Amino acid sequence: MGRVKEEYRSLSGQEKAAILMLALGEEHASKMFALMDDEEIKEISQTMSSLGTISSNIVERLFVEFADQLSSTGSLVGSFDTTERLLTKVLPEDRVNNIMEEIRGPAGRTMWDKLNNVNEAVLANYLKNEYPQTVGVVLSKLKSTHSAAVLSLLPENFSMEVIMRMLRMEAVQKEVLDNIEKTLRTEFMSNLARGSRGDNHELMADIFNSLDRQSQDRFLTALEERNRDSAEKIKALMFTFEDLARLDNNGVQSLLRQVEKDKLALALKGSTDAMRELFFKNMSERAGKMMREDMDALGPVRLADVEECQMMIVQLAKELASQGQIVISEGGGEDEMVY
Incomplete structure (x- = not known):
């Protein structure tokens, strides 16, 4: 019991709230989600999706803190799937998709926090196709060390254009900043989140890549006879x-x-x-x-x-x-x- 007590003490407030929401079940939790704003939902969803398995002893101690009685409850598994299923009960599909894409993407409360956690090569690869002025605004919002890493990976002529824009940059209007942030969220972060989500066909393509050529041909031929669409998707991803x-x-x-x-x-x-x-x-x-x-x-x-x-x-x-x-x-x- 001492170990359970120690584990329970180490839980943060957000983790306790996330465990409670999962333990309440879809019907009751959905009513609570309906009373929260998007930012609160994102924060608690982020925590829920990374909980993993929570022992029933921890759940019981948590309920004792919130109420006088609790009969018993089994272990809970906090994952992207269980979180998404809960959100779907109370929120429109487009809102659920936006929230799930954001929590699957790099960690961070704001868009700029998230960008600081994106690999500099991935970010540079995206930004090199944007206007130098836009890139300058983005880099000005990041940590200087991360901006430096991204800048060093951009094409030299382009990076000099960005530097010149940043040197002449004045206060950025809120409307412009909001538009850039919206574009980053819809075009970059959402694609990054979808890319990390994984797919059964991508998994099979990776497995097929590890087969020798003869085995690849044998399995693909057999799969084409059963499900031509899946076979074509796998071949395209290999x-x-x-x-x-x-x-x-x-x-x-x-x-x-x-x-x-x-x-x-x-x-x-x-x-x-x-x-x-x-x-x-x-x-x-x-x-x-x-x-x-x-x-x-x-x-x-x-x-x-x-x-x-x-x-x-x-x-x-x-x-x-x-x-x-x-x-x-x-x-x-x-x-x-x-x-």
Whole structure:
């Protein structure tokens, strides 16, 4: 009981309120949500969605604090799904979607707090397509260390334009600031939240990416017979070695610094001329010559070994992209995605 008492003492006020709302059930909790404003709902929803499993002993101690009697209650699980289901009982769908997208996104009470928690590479990738004046306003609202990190990742000419705008910047009208904040919320944060939400097809695409080529073909063929739409979605989401052609030169060079040279030689041995050229043009002349010599020295190679090395390099690229070290464009368009 001492441990339970200690755990209960460590709960914050928001955590206690969130546990209570979950314990009350949908009908009663929905009436309480109806009396709150959006900011209060966001705060308590954020806490509810990150509670995890709460023991029945903790719940009982909480109810004793709020009331004289409590018979018993089982453990509760606070998650995005349970929170969303509760909100749906009392709020319109568009309000629920907006609230859930915000709490799934980076933590922070205000939009500017949230932006301070967004990876600088992801934020720079979005801002580089905005007007320099707009970018200057955004950076002026962030922590100086975060603004500096974002600024250093923007194209040099563009970053100088932003700096000049910031030097000449006067007090920003509230209406302008509100419009920028609204755009960030609807266009950037909502996409970021949706991207982190995950999807069954994305999960299966990741799993299929880890299969050898023969197994991929076998499962996709079988799936096409049962559910052609799902098979097509998975194929569209799968990431192959050839998709690395969507990296820019900086991305290829970052990947080259991380990948094992013998693995790259084997992967390129079984790849197309275009893919080989992509990597060779981002190496020094000496490194490229050595890589070609290594590839020639390999002689005939097993397809399975080539595919295994290509798969390892693809996984490395996705890890670097998730860390914001490289950006993988969607191909052909201006929009880009970060895994």
